[in-house]
Amino acid sequence: MTATRTPTEPGAAKPVRRPGDRIFAGSAKGAGILILVILAGVAAFLIAEALPALSAPSDDIPGGEGLAGYVLPLVFGTLLSAVIALVVATPLAVAIALFITHYAPRRLAQGLGYVVDLLAAIPSIVYGFWGIAWLAPKLVPFYQWLEDNFGFIPLFAGPTSSTGRTMLTAGLVLAIMILPIISAISREVFLQVPTLHKEAALALGATRWEMVKMAVLPYGKSGIIGGAMLGLGRALGETMAVALVLSVSGGITFNLISSGNPSTVAANIALEFPESSGIDVNTLIASGLALFVITLAVNMLARWIVNRRADFSGAN
Amino acid sequence: MAKRIDVSDLNIYYGNFLAVEGVNVSIEPRSITALIGPSGCGKSTFLRSLNRMHEVIPGARVEGKVVMDGQDLYGADADPVDVRRQIGMVFQRPNPFPTMSIYDNVAAGVRLNSRKMKKADLDDLVERSLKGANLWNEVKDRLDRPGSSLSGGQQQRLCIARAIAVEPDVLLMDEPCSALDPISTLAIEDLMTELKERFTIVIVTHNMQQAARVSEQTGFFNLNGVGQPGRLIEFNPTEKIFSNPDQKATEDYISGRFG
Numbered sequence: 001m002t003a004t005r006t007p008t009e010p011g012a013a014k015p016v017r018r019p020g021d022r023i024f025a026g027s028a029k030g031a032g033i034l035i036l037v038i039l040a041g042v043a044a045f046l047i048a049e050a051l052p053a054l055s056a057p058s059d060d061i062p063g064g065e066g067l068a069g070y071v072l073p074l075v076f077g078t079l080l081s082a083v084i085a086l087v088v089a090t091p092l093a094v095a096i097a098l099f100i101t102h103y104a105p106r107r108l109a110q111g112l113g114y115v116v117d118l119l120a121a122i123p124s125i126v127y128g129f130w131g132i133a134w135l136a137p138k139l140v141p142f143y144q145w146l147e148d149n150f151g152f153i154p155l156f157a158g159p160t161s162s163t164g165r166t167m168l169t170a171g172l173v174l175a176i177m178i179l180p181i182i183s184a185i186s187r188e189v190f191l192q193v194p195t196l197h198k199e200a201a202l203a204l205g206a207t208r209w210e211m212v213k214m215a216v217l218p219y220g221k222s223g224i225i226g227g228a229m230l231g232l233g234r235a236l237g238e239t240m241a242v243a244l245v246l247s248v249s250g251g252i253t254f255n256l257i258s259s260g261n262p263s264t265v266a267a268n269i270a271l272e273f274p275e276s277s278g279i280d281v282n283t284l285i286a287s288g289l290a291l292f293v294i295t296l297a298v299n300m301l302a303r304w305i306v307n308r309r310a311d312f313s314g315a316n
Numbered sequence: 317m318a319k320r321i322d323v324s325d326l327n328i329y330y331g332n333f334l335a336v337e338g339v340n341v342s343i344e345p346r347s348i349t350a351l352i353g354p355s356g357c358g359k360s361t362f363l364r365s366l367n368r369m370h371e372v373i374p375g376a377r378v379e380g381k382v383v384m385d386g387q388d389l390y391g392a393d394a395d396p397v398d399v400r401r402q403i404g405m406v407f408q409r410p411n412p413f414p415t416m417s418i419y420d421n422v423a424a425g426v427r428l429n430s431r432k433m434k435k436a437d438l439d440d441l442v443e444r445s446l447k448g449a450n451l452w453n454e455v456k457d458r459l460d461r462p463g464s465s466l467s468g469g470q471q472q473r474l475c476i477a478r479a480i481a482v483e484p485d486v487l488l489m490d491e492p493c494s495a496l497d498p499i500s501t502l503a504i505e506d507l508m509t510e511l512k513e514r515f516t517i518v519i520v521t522h523n524m525q526q527a528a529r530v531s532e533q534t535g536f537f538n539l540n541g542v543g544q545p546g547r548l549i550e551f552n553p554t555e556k557i558f559s560n561p562d563q564k565a566t567e568d569y570i571s572g573r574f575g
Contacts, residue, residue, distance in 0.1 A: 106374070196411040200475070202372055204425040204482065205401030214424060218415030312415045312462045 046289040053282035071287045073251040077262035082235035084171025093182035101190040120180035128244030131173040136164030143257040161259035165247035168256040178231030189223025222306040229302040243267035265291040318345035318516040319385040319485040326380035337545035348517045350527035353537030358546030367403035368396040404479035408491040410471035412463030419459040425482035449477035469500025489519040536566045
């Protein structure tokens with residue numbers, strides 16, 4: 001036998017790497033690393049600045065009830081307003097996306113798509129003004145009606161706020177703000193459902209709605225969840241609209257229509273930061289750290305939900 | 317439950333474009349009818365007009381009559397959803413629902429008909445359909461796995477199982493083997509020969525040996541040129557088409573002297 005080289009032999013010829021490949025691989029890797037560095041930097045800053053508040057005696061924290069007593073109502077308010085927004089916006093956004101992709105005539109669909117996208121371009125402070133000046137007063141009679149008829153449910157126990165600047169109003173404004181994000185992503189996913197799968201359903205004798213249920217929604221599920229999580233991220237972090245709309249007084253309550261509402265983390269930071277110094281700043285940053293952790297947890301949860309049935313996702 | 321289909325003066329349009337013109341044909345029950353012809357001649361379009369899948373495409377429409385055992389499929393009171401429940405279809409590329417398990421794929425059509433079935437009955441039906449599609453032995457231990465985990469040939473047989481689970485009167489197959497290897501193709505051809513005892517089968521194929529092997533009747537579609545409508549040139553028993561066709565165009569096509 002003549003000497004032959006096996007591919008596994010050490011020192012065997014390396015695969016040829018072209019400069020274009022190397023440059024692209026390097027820049028892609030760099031971009032990937034950069035995002036991690038930024039994330040780590042933010043996390044390090046938050047932790048470092050929050051440390052004094054974490055170790056401070058509870059009397060020094062604003063409110064006088066310790067860090068947990070200060071941050072918990074904010075976290076609660078943040079989650080509550082975001083959950084209201086998500087519960088209201090997700091079904092509506094999915095319905096809009098379905099209408100645009102599968103029901104509306106083509107011309108109308110395009111126009112409607114633009115209009116929904118336009119909602120995303122409105123600055124959040126405009127939403128805040130709109131909420132405080134227009135939406136909140138308009139909602140007062142509705143809240144009164146809720147209190148009169150559904151007052152036995154703790155959510156609507158009242159007494160109804162006379163200004164309408166309640167947790168429910170804040171949640172509704174947030175819902176409108178995140179609507180375009182969720183519906184744009186759902187729309188893109190619904191458009192990608194293979195014709196093959198839709199025809200399979202139709203050929204079995206599915207009506208249009210049954211076809212949507214069998215082929216479109218299951219295929220788009222991970223996209224809907226992804227869109228909802230992006231929307232949730234925006235709702236959790238939204239500052240100006242909530243700061244303007246929500247009338248803050250009092251702590252944790254599930255009463256959505258009264259004038260006593262907990263603030264949210266982001267709105268509270270925006271409102272308090274200019275007049276804070278020393279340990280107060282550290283406390284605010286600690287609340288920001290809590291928001292950071294929550295957002296991370298929410299995203300990981302969403303990823304887990306999407307991956308749980310990855311075999312059935314239709315991506316293979 | 318096999319039924320015969322009579323097509324008369326059928327014109328098929330995409331918007332204003334006349335794709336297939338003047339088809340008159342009778343499709344016999346309990347037999348396999350093959351449709352052959354060059355690409356773009358309208359045989360798939362014709363097939364899809366038999367179960368009203370053609371009109372799913374925006375702007376697509378049909379003129380003329382398709383009658384199945386006296387029932388006018390394009391009549392004013394005919395519901396396309398009902399028509400499709402009676403006339404099953406298998407597509408060119410296997411298309412099991414990727415988000416459903418093998419079991420759910422087979423049960424999908426029955427669940428659509430919103431018949432409430434006991435679990436045991438449904439289990440029976442799924443087993444019967446998978447056996448009918450010669451797939452049961454290969455998948456019986458993994459019915460809860462996604463349909464997309466199967467090989468291409470298995471996926472196509474899963475689609476056949478899904479189509480026959482609802483007990484249609486007619487089974488339309490649009491080039492069911494063109495994405496499959498020869499062994500899977502053979503499995504499907506054997507299956508078709510079994511299925512024709514119970515169903516009327518219409519198959520579109522580019523494989524002339526396949527048409528010759530499995531079908532009783534063969535229709536040859538052709539078109540005069542690009543932009544011209546396709547026509548049914550000849551419809552005769554398969555033996556005659558492949559030995560002594562009436563039309564010169566048919567003979568040219570099957571002997572490879574086409575174009």
